[in-house]
Amino acid sequence: MNTVPLSVRLAQRGLDSVTLLVLPAVLCVIGLFVYPFLYGLVLSFAPKTGGILANYRKFFADPFLYDTIGTTLLIAVPATLLNTVVSIPVALRVRLMAKPRLLTTILVIPITLGTVLVAEGLLNYLGPRGWLNRALLEFGLSDHPVRLVHNYWGVFLSLVITGFPFTFLLTQSYVTGIDPSLEQAGAMLGARAPARFRRILLPLLIPGLTVTLCLSFVQAFSVFPSAVLLGAPAGPTRVISIAAYQAAFEQYDYSMASAIAMIMAAVQVLIVVALLAARGLVYRGPAGGGKG
Amino acid sequence: MAIAAPDFRELRLDGVSRDFGVLNALRDVTLTVGRGEFIALLGPSGCGKSTALNCLAGLLPLTSGSIWLDDRRIDQLGPEARGFGMVFQNYALFPHMSVRRNVAFGLEMQGRPKAEIARRVDEAIQLVRLTAQADKLPGQISGGQQQRVAIARAIVVEPPLVLMDEPLSNLDAKLRLEMRTEIRRIHTMLGCSTIYVTHDQDEALSLADRIVVLRDGLVRQVGTPEELYARPSQPDVAEFMGYRNLLSTRAEAAGAGLVVRVSGAALAGTPVGEVWPGPAIVAIRPEDLTPSPDAPIAVTVDAAEYRGRDFYGLAHTGDGTELFFRSETRVVAGEALRLGASAARVLVYPA
Numbered sequence: 001m002n003t004v005p006l007s008v009r010l011a012q013r014g015l016d017s018v019t020l021l022v023l024p025a026v027l028c029v030i031g032l033f034v035y036p037f038l039y040g041l042v043l044s045f046a047p048k049t050g051g052i053l054a055n056y057r058k059f060f061a062d063p064f065l066y067d068t069i070g071t072t073l074l075i076a077v078p079a080t081l082l083n084t085v086v087s088i089p090v091a092l093r094v095r096l097m098a099k100p101r102l103l104t105t106i107l108v109i110p111i112t113l114g115t116v117l118v119a120e121g122l123l124n125y126l127g128p129r130g131w132l133n134r135a136l137l138e139f140g141l142s143d144h145p146v147r148l149v150h151n152y153w154g155v156f157l158s159l160v161i162t163g164f165p166f167t168f169l170l171t172q173s174y175v176t177g178i179d180p181s182l183e184q185a186g187a188m189l190g191a192r193a194p195a196r197f198r199r200i201l202l203p204l205l206i207p208g209l210t211v212t213l214c215l216s217f218v219q220a221f222s223v224f225p226s227a228v229l230l231g232a233p234a235g236p237t238r239v240i241s242i243a244a245y246q247a248a249f250e251q252y253d254y255s256m257a258s259a260i261a262m263i264m265a266a267v268q269v270l271i272v273v274a275l276l277a278a279r280g281l282v283y284r285g286p287a288g289g290g291k292g
Numbered sequence: 293m294a295i296a297a298p299d300f301r302e303l304r305l306d307g308v309s310r311d312f313g314v315l316n317a318l319r320d321v322t323l324t325v326g327r328g329e330f331i332a333l334l335g336p337s338g339c340g341k342s343t344a345l346n347c348l349a350g351l352l353p354l355t356s357g358s359i360w361l362d363d364r365r366i367d368q369l370g371p372e373a374r375g376f377g378m379v380f381q382n383y384a385l386f387p388h389m390s391v392r393r394n395v396a397f398g399l400e401m402q403g404r405p406k407a408e409i410a411r412r413v414d415e416a417i418q419l420v421r422l423t424a425q426a427d428k429l430p431g432q433i434s435g436g437q438q439q440r441v442a443i444a445r446a447i448v449v450e451p452p453l454v455l456m457d458e459p460l461s462n463l464d465a466k467l468r469l470e471m472r473t474e475i476r477r478i479h480t481m482l483g484c485s486t487i488y489v490t491h492d493q494d495e496a497l498s499l500a501d502r503i504v505v506l507r508d509g510l511v512r513q514v515g516t517p518e519e520l521y522a523r524p525s526q527p528d529v530a531e532f533m534g535y536r537n538l539l540s541t542r543a544e545a546a547g548a549g550l551v552v553r554v555s556g557a558a559l560a561g562t563p564v565g566e567v568w569p570g571p572a573i574v575a576i577r578p579e580d581l582t583p584s585p586d587a588p589i590a591v592t593v594d595a596a597e598y599r600g601r602d603f604y605g606l607a608h609t610g611d612g613t614e615l616f617f618r619s620e621t622r623v624v625a626g627e628a629l630r631l632g633a634s635a636a637r638v639l640v641y642p643a
Contacts, residue, residue: 179382179384182384182386182387184380184384185378185385185386186386186397187350187351187371188349188371188372188377188378188446189397189398189401189445190375190449191372191397191401192372199386199397203388204387
């Protein structure tokens with residue numbers, strides 16, 4: 001026989017014994033993500049009463065349930081946009097610093113604290129007896145305590161504080177990927193800072209910013225602890241994850257909870273796909289200025 | 293919007309220095325560049341030549357000193373206000389813009405009318421012979437073509453001064469020679485001044501009207517290519533300009549009858565600077581050191597290579613001194629020769 005052995009042909013396609021090293025990861029993904037997801041999907045189509053789609057019908061018939069989508073978007077979208085927009089100038093500034101490590105560390109600390117600790121802290125600081133309101137009253141800037149917790153703003157602020165480090169780290173990695181000589185070339189051609197940003201940096205950042213937006217949005221959309229602790233979980237901050245929690249652990253309707261989780265995932269996927277599709281309309285090549 | 297720098301008669305660097313912490317990257321550089329001149333900043337890596345260029349461009353602030361365009365002080369202006377053109381070592385083309393839009397960028401920043409931009413961009417692209425590639429992205433064209441886009445982008449705004457930072461170092465040998473001719477052609481055609489940073493002495497010799505040799509942030513010598521080639525003022529400049537035979541010797545007699553000893557053999561030389569009898573340094577180019585039957589230095593050949601037309605070799609004398617030489621006829625390792633050079637091509641420096 002004159003054929004190439006199967007093992008060689010497989011190796012040429014990137015499959016050899018080293019490929020086996022991905023097995024543990026694959027098993028983890030299957031065991032911890034794929035299986036629960038499929039289990040939940042199937043479960044969502046097996047309601048306590050009614051036909052296959054009964055859970056979904058119930059969700060979209062009851063404003064108390066379907067309104068949670070809007071409520072969550074109303075918190076997650078502005079928080080994501082704010083984090084992303086603010087992270088750009090900060091990352092651009094940090095890039096120019098000789099020793100960016102200290103600032104980066106300070107900015108990243110909230111990520112290590114966890115949502116609950118931040119929520120507890122915010123309750124103390126921003127509450128009616130917290131230092132912020134005391135200071136405002138003391139200096140006569142306000143004649144009554146400003147309400148910043150147990151409402152929309154408490155959840156929003158918490159999402160900004162815990163989400164920003166994550167967004168910043170992503171944006172920073174994209175910003176540092178842009179060859180600094182491109183900006184210098186722009187300056188040599190007479191472009192001032194605003195024109196350099198608009199014409200050179202921003203177009204090169206957009207592909208990365210889209211990914212940053214997607215990941216930050218997914219994180220913000222699944223907000224739960226701060227919506228309960230800092231928000232008004234019965235009203236203005238009744239986010240979709242609270243609806244799922246109540247279905248599962250207050251009504252013991254796991255099937256309904258699965259359906260809500262699936263709807264949550266669908267909304268996230270819809271927005272992520274839309275963002276990535278929009279990205280395809282702009283330049284996506286390398287951000288270097290040299291030979292490719 | 294930025295305004296193109298007005299035409300100038302001379303550019304003056306006055307005591308320009310730049311420190312990086314404890315390191316002096318550039319020390320007290322004073323230099324005058326005339327309109328239309330092609331100046332090469334030549335030196336080994338780390339000599340401060342790129343620092344000097346970035347200071348001129350406005351990309352690096354000076355630590356002390358000043359830069360003047362005639363009577364106007366420009367060292368406090370940002371790069372966008374100076375109106376100079378710059379060709380970067382890595383070209384720094386905007387990867388998301390086509391060749392045409394890259395070239396148009398500077399004119400757009402000046403707020404020129406659309407029709408004028410289109411016309412001038414077409415002219416510049418034609419000048420660098422890239423008409424067929426005008427609508428491609430930088431990533432889709434070759435290194436040599438990218439290089440030409442970078443040049444077109446820098447010159448389309450007709451800057452009075454063009455700065456080039458080792459623009460040929462990323463190209464292969466053949467392209468490098470082609471682009472060298474091209475750069476000189478464009479310079480002559482536009483009549484702009486060019487300051488060209490390079491570590492390649494051949495490039496500097498063939499392109500420049502004047503060469504500035506830098507070393508450790510100091511200007512070592514300024515001169516025409518002919519001056520630097522034939523008579524470098526310092527031994528270290530000589531070494532950089534291709535005087536590969538750089539030997540410590542003793543000078544005997546002074547002035548016109550100067551004679552140096554190379555491994556015991558007497559060699560007539562030309563003094564550069566004040567040379568007195570005693571320790572001295574002698575510098576000879578390999579191409580000036582040739583074999584002949586009555587030459588003074590007896591050597592044994594170690595190795596020789598054919599470089600087309602001539603052979604270049606390495607030989608050693610009786611006391612082990614190594615000499616690089618040239619021969620018109622074939623020489624082989626182990627052969628005994630006598631080497632010599634004319635007195636005018638044996639440069640003697642005070643030690």
